[in-house]
Amino acid sequence: MNIRSFRAKSMHEALELVRKELGPDAALLHTREVPQRGLKGLFGGKEIELAASSETNLKSRFEIEEPEPETEHEPELEAEPVLPEPVVEIASPPEDVIAKDDAGIDLEAMSFSQSFFSSGPGWPPSILRIRERLVEAEVPGFLADSVCEKVLSTHTEESQQDEAVLLNAIRAELAASIYVGRDIDDPRDYPRIVAAIGPTGVGKTTTIAKLAARAKFDHKRRVGLVTVDTYRIAAVDQLQTYAEIMDLPMKIVSTPMEVRSAINELSDCEQIFIDTAGRSPRDEVQVQQLRSLIKAASPDETYLVLSAPSSSKSLAEAVAKFTTVAPSSWVLTKIDEVGSLGNTLSFLQDPQLPLAYVTNGQDVPQAIAAAEAEDLVARIL
Ligand SMILES: Nc1nc2c(ncn2[C@@H]2O[C@H](COP(=O)(O)OP(=O)(O)OP(=O)(O)O)[C@@H](O)[C@H]2O)c(=O)[nH]1
Ligand SMILES: [Mg+2]
Known part of the structure; x- marks a missing residue:
């Protein structure tokens, strides 16, 4: 296994080194702040140490990490979260005509x-x-x-x-x-920590960037970013680029422990947005890791991000599996890519999972709006 370690003054420089030496598809395994070498280190100077591999399909440290040992102070980070069984309340036809797949999803109802x-x-x-x-x-x-x-x-x-x-x-x-979510723009009652979870490629990072930009520029909040998507350097780059453009502090973490520390380090921020790696709803292990991570971050809002062009069946599967991560509401992306939202109606009618936002394009930050029931209906009928 080809693992190399890099040191630089900033995360940006460290990523540049990795990209130059190992190519743009390198996998990040580990990042941490370490004392600078030599005298500067003695006087508190810090630099970034980063371990990376050119093997692109390598599992990140988060994936291969052994469970953290239990401590008296932070037992909640290690304990497997006790969450209720997934509840998918979709209006359904009579029981005897329903075919179920092995995930228990009503395929016929879809x-x-x-x-x-x-x-x-x-x-x-x-x-x-x-x-x-x-x-x-x-x-x-x-x-x-x-x-x-x-x-x-x-x-x-x-x-x-x-x-x-x-x-x-x-x-x-x-x-x-239709159930729509609470408005996170409310100046009196906005969530401090917001996380985005969901399948791969649905628009999580773009949505986080849009929400962060609105929070900073429209609502003048002090905003921080955290990414847990260390599986591909390109993914870190993507959020880092937004962080640089918007001049936002950003932390890169790979374990539940680190996510907690990152949030503590961003204690000055009024709002923190956490981006996570896309997970396959079919991969139980990945979903479980995400659950530990979200449990550690303890967000005030966890958005399940789903994209409108997905089939009803894959939407149902994602909702059923990601429900175990306890999302508080969901975001429907890429509505600009579909003619109608009829395939999402069952999910829009789920009182447990109100729709918070819809996104309708790649433009950051414009292409996002709070969900409104009448608008959604107009896109169905
Ligand atoms: N048309 C359209 N494209 C979008 C929208 N939101 C995101 N995208 C595009 O979808 C692609 C994937 O977006 P990302 O934000 O990287 O998706 P992700 O969920 O973070 O992906 P992973 O981290 O790889 O799981 C990018 O090309 C985005 O520009 C949208 O509302 N409409
Ligand atoms: Mg992403």
């Missing part, structure tokens, strides 16, 4: 073309056309049926013929069924 209820017989053409639009927008059939049925039951036979009236009623019904 199939937008299925209809389990009595759409059709006795329904006026007006509502059938609306139902058709919902299904075309990838709303699961059973959800389309239940909202249509509910709205029909509150309308007279005469008003049931009026498509525009029914459409408005369906939109209102859908908006009322």
Whole structure:
């Protein structure tokens, strides 16, 4: 295994050295602040020591680390968090028609073309056309049926013929069924520590950069960044670049212990944003590591970041698996890449996991907005 260690005055310089010597895909294994060599070290001078390997698929220290020994002072960092079993509350069709995969996810319930209820017989053409639009927008059939049925039951036979009236009623019904998260911009009540978790490539780092920029420039808060994504040097670079552009302090950590220290070192910051490495929801070990990390960081808000172009099935799987990390709300990214948000309706209706933000582009910091139920419905119907 080709592991090399580098020392430099700043993290930026150390990363440059690694990039030059080992290439842009090098894996960072370890970073720490150490006393400078020679006299300067004696007088408190510090520099950065960094261990890296050119083997790109190497596991980071966080992944291979043995559990930290228990201490009297910080037992909560080592103890396996006791979290409730994942609860995925998705409106679902009758039990006997549900196929479940080994993760216990209702696959049939996710199939937008299925209809389990009595759409059709006795329904006026007006509502059938609306139902058709919902299904075309990838709303699961059973959800389309239940909202249509509910709205029909509150309308007279005469008003049931009026498509525009029914459409408005369906939109209102859908908006009322969607849960949106609290506004973290609130000057009196904003979360101090915010973490982003989720599958790979969904837009976690970009979202953290957008939120950090808003906090600093719009709300004039003292902001700090922490990245736990030390698996690829490119990932560290990405957040480091945002940190430099926005002139924000940034800490690079790789263990639950270090994340706690980093937060303590950023005690001057009014708001701290923690970026984590993308994890596969299918990899139990990765999800468990993330859980220990989030437990140690103890964020006030943990956003599960999911991207709109994902299939209903992979969204369901991610929600089910990442629920064990106890996200407080979620962020829906890349809505600019899809024609409709119908595939996300089941998740929007989950009271345990309100939607906090939507993002609609790569631009930092503009392409993000607090989630609003009416806007979401307008993108479905
Ligand atoms: N179109 C579009 N692209 C986005 C949006 N948010 C992020 N991206 C892009 O998606 C890609 C991945 O974004 P990242 O922020 O690196 O995703 P990540 O979840 O941090 O990825 P990993 O750390 O590798 O797991 C980048 O090219 C982003 O510019 C969005 O709202 N819309
Ligand atoms: Mg990232």
